[in-house]
Amino acid sequence: MTVRLLPAALILTLAGCSVLQPPEELDFGSDGGAWAGDGECDDPRFEGNGMASMLLDxxxxNDRSDCRFLFDNNQIRLREGALRARPESEDILPAERRPGAR
Incomplete structure (x- = not known):
């Protein structure tokens, strides 16, 4: 009988664990937000225990330091389907949520 080993990423996915995204592939942005430096991640692209209670688009x-620290310490993770990098356009809202959308 031949036994095949599955790659570790596949095994973790099948077991219900998420595979961590390497931080060098994520654009954490800048610390330009009003709540940057408060110890909570205010970037709505992330989820987890270190998130602020109110998230604004x-x-x-705009909360690089807080989000990067919490991400590196496995307190938060990137939401499924969230943008990994800043888009070409500065408008990161879905079309239906943009000002003037009907």
Whole structure:
């Protein structure tokens, strides 16, 4: 009988664990948000125990230090389907949530 080993990433995925995204592939943005430096991640692209209780779209890519620290310490993770890098356009909201959308 032949036994095949599955790659570790596949095994973790099958077991219900998420595979961590390497931080060098994530754009954490800048510390330009109003709540940057408060010890909580205010970037709505992330989720986990270190997140602020109120998340605003304008804080996306604007809380680098807090989010990077919490990410590196496995307190938060990137939401499924969230942007990994700042888009070409500065408008990061879905079309239906943009000002003037009907």
């Amino acid at each position: 304008e804080n996306a890519f």
